[in-house]
Amino acid sequence: MFIGEGSMWRDILISSGHTTWVLNFYTTLRQKYSYDTLWGDSPIAVSCRQLIVQLCSLAGSVFPNDNGDAQIKHLMMILSAVVLWIEPPDVIAASIRNGGSESEFIDGCHALLSMASLTTGSLFDNLLKSIRHYGTINLLSALTSEAVKSVLDSQSEEETWGVDSLDILLETWNVILGDVDADKSPISVDGVLAASSLFKIIVESHLKAAADSAFEDTDDTEYFHVSVSKRDEQLALYALIARAAPDTTIPFLAQLFSERFARLHQRNGESDPTQTLEELYWLLLVTSHVLTDSGEGETLLIPEALQAGFSNVIEVAQHPVVALSWSIINFSRQCLDPGIREKYFSPRLMEAVIWFLARWVATYLVPLDVSRGLVSRGEIDSIGTNGSQHSRKLLNSFAWENNQGELVLDFVVLISMLALTTYQGESELQTLTCQKLLATVVRRKHTCTYLVQLDSWRDLTRAFASGRSLLSLSGRLQRSLAETLACAASCIKDPEASAQYLRDLMGPIAGCLVENASRSDLKSVAQQADVIYMVCCLLERLRGAARAAQPRTQKVLFEMGRTVMNPLLTLLEIYKNQSTVVYMILKFVVDFVDGQAVFLDAKETSALVSFCLRLLQIYSSHNIGKVMLSVSSSLRSESQAEKYKDLRALLRLLTNICSKDLVIYVGLDIVTPLISLDLLKYPKLSRDYFVLMSLLLEVYPEKVAHLNSDAFARIIGSLDFGLRNQDTDVFERCLTAVNALASYHFKERLKGRGGLNSQLMESEGSGGKVQESISSHFLRILLQILLFEDFRLELAGHAADALLPLLFCEQELYQRLVHELLEKQQNPTMKSRLATAFHNLTSSNNLSSSLDRLNRQRFRKNLLSFLVDVSSFMQIK
Secondary structure, three states: OEEOOHHHHHHHHHHOOHHHHHHHHHHHHHHHOOOOOOHHHOHHHHHHHHHHHHHHOOEEOOOOOOOOHHHHHHHHHHHHHHHHHHOOHHHHHHHHHOOOOOHHHHHHHHHHHHHHHOOOHHHHHHHHHHOOOOOHHHHHHHHHHHHHHHHHHOOOOOOOHHHHHHHHHHHHHHHHHOOOOOOOOOOOHHHHHHHHHHHHHHHHHHHHHHHHOOOOOOHHHHHHOOOOHHHHHHHHHHHHHHHOOHHHHHHHHHHHHHHHHHHHHHHOOOOOOHHHHHHHHHHHHHHHHHHOOOOOOOOOOOOHHHHHOOOOOOOHHHOHHHHHHHHHHHHHHHHHOHHHHHHHOOHHHHHHHHHHHHHHHHHHOOOOOHHHOOOOHHHHHOOOOOOOHHHHHHHHHHHHHHHHHHHHHHHHHHHHHHHHHOOOOOHHHHHHHHHHHHHHHHHOHHHHHHHOOOHHHHHHHHHHHHOOOOOOOOHHHHHHHHHHHHHHHHHOOOHHHHHHHHHHHHHHHHHHHHHHHOOOOHHHHOOOHHHHHHHHHHHHHHHHHHOOOOOOOHHHHHHHHHHHHHHHHHHHHHOOOOHHHHHHHHHHHHHHHHHHOOOOOHHHHHHHHHHHHHHHHHHHHHHOOOOOHHHOHHHHOHHHHHHHHHHHHHHHHHHHOOOOHHHHHHHHHHHHHHOOOOHHHOHHHHHHHHHHHHHHHHHOHHHHHOOOHHHHHHHHHHHHHHHOOOOHHHHHHHHHHHHHHHHHHHHHHHOOOOOOOOOEEEEEEOOEEEEEEHHHHHHHHHHHHHHHOOEOHHHHHHHHHHHHHHHHHOHHHHHHHHHHHHHOOOOHHHHHHHHHHHHHHHHHHHOOOOOOHHHHHHHHHHHHHHHHHHOOOOOEO
16 A cells, blocks of 8 residues: 555554564564464464565555665564564365465465555565565565366365465466566566476476366366466466566467477377367467567567577577477468368367467568558667567568568468368357457458468458358358458559459359349348348358448448449348348348448439438338337346347447438437337437437438428437436437537527427426427426436536537526526525526626537536535435
């Protein structure tokens, strides 16, 4: 804990000796009750240890300004007591496994983490050397070893002390090593040796666990699964430890791989290789983390610890990182041999191979900013100022020497094709292939430029465009693969070649959809499972390509979309009762419009808007009145969202093309009847609806103002509903919409025009139903919400923006409402306070009759002050 006014606490916490007393008190009690195995969990023991751990975190001016000497002495004093809880680690761990309490062990780990957070690596290591012949990092290494062994050896889910302590200890390593590359001091030579020894123990323990689990068919083996984020976080921390001593840990990993590869060749199919393959699986995962960083969405660099190490290496072939990389890649290439693949490359091992390749390619084939193209020798020579320049040069260039980079990319395409076609049904493997490996090489322009020139890539695109081998992929992967393949077109330098690439890729798919929609027997075969499946596959692929729209490829993709517009309308009619197909059609159109809208000229815009409106009309004609919340009570649950996703898609479609005026008149008139107030109780649909409403009313209030009376009444009714919604986002959107309408009305009246005068609302008055203006209607609602309902002050700014133009439009009504409210007050004091608050609301801060930015800011301050003033006697939170 950081003590801000630390000097006031110095005498109490430091100078008085209270810390020493607490440490001695606990140590004395610990010795006195050493015979009692339960004493460590007693309330007084737990409370005392918690206080000691808190004292480890003291920082700031509670210590005198003496270059940290007092703080170091404070930590050394605490550590001399805490070390009794955790040393010797193997004895303590054995005691816990035999039924002893783990509380002291875990609290001791917390204490070390606190100390590491306040010191550099070297200072942390020196804390223990005053009472031991070794440093704190050596102790940390021994503790971590025991925690790892406990986690891997534990047979009971109830024994969680190993997991808990390992998390704390690994976080301590992260604190010590995480910033070694930046400003923190590096750990000592002894610390490096301790890290090296620890990593070897970690790897050997995990390899043993992997081998032991090879023949198990239980959920326990899930610990080794490639997609478990918890495991990946742990492996990333293991990698930090390995990088602290790369000169020994990288050769160690290379040796382990070499031994396993040799073991597989020696067996030659004569014995079961399962255990060796499980070990290789885990080695691939941990090596991926050691050699690369995750960095999703970033341009990855080779880890600094690897670049700065290996100063004695001269030849590229002798560099441990290079040797380890090529060893793994050469082993992985063997999966292309059908015989070897059948023996060794299970889907599980292939997942690890694909995962390794994706990270390795992203790191070592693109070592510098991809926009700068190939790495020049001058750039390589100028990288960094620390460590061996020669080693840096080797690591940043070896992957591209002797055409190795192109060969790796060719292998990436071949193994991807293999994973997508040979391992059918293996969704995890195919997901990694589509969304990680292929996406990685295409997303980086430098690798993609080489990729599109490969024969293997052309084979993949031909198989996708015209073959049937990839149709077994799930819809999600069809879409992902189509987007990746289409994105590659932007890396083809010649514009015509790029366009032709897309035509060859997506032309057959669009043509197939047109052919299906044009079948003379479509009505009789449309409901057959294989026909529906084919239509869904084609739609997913088209949607993926639509999402890949870029300035260079937009024209070709628009022509692709134009060719399928009429067939899509035909399919929407045919499959009106097939919700899955309807939804896919809508989602394709949403993504297509989203990718194209900003690029289109007037003629193209007209064609697109016309198509969208016909689509809306067809959907509306088949669905109006059918989607009602009352029809199915299950829809009250968020988990049943599937039935309403088509309506959400329609709202997003309108949002995407809201820049086209025609949609305001026709599109809203088509869609709003589909959405009842009951449906707006559904959170996701409600948010999408009000996003559209607020956007349209802000951009085109005059268009909405001229809608027919029924359509306008539906919009106003929905805003009434939204203003009483508990969802903050919805309420904020509705305030924005009201602000837009009221501001438009006020500005029109200033110009001598009617504004919204022609649009009247029917409401309940004292004498029955009465007609009132829109501004009167919303002024009453807003004042009611602000004064008498559950209003959150953080929304006061949005409420002020909506209220100000309403006050300008309805000054007489406002004065009358205020007068009626004041007359109802029986308490004179409250009446006076309320009158003053209302007066200040419209008079303070030189408020004028303007809607400019400065005047709005003044009114925001006025309203916030008003709400604060009356909050003590009105219903305001």
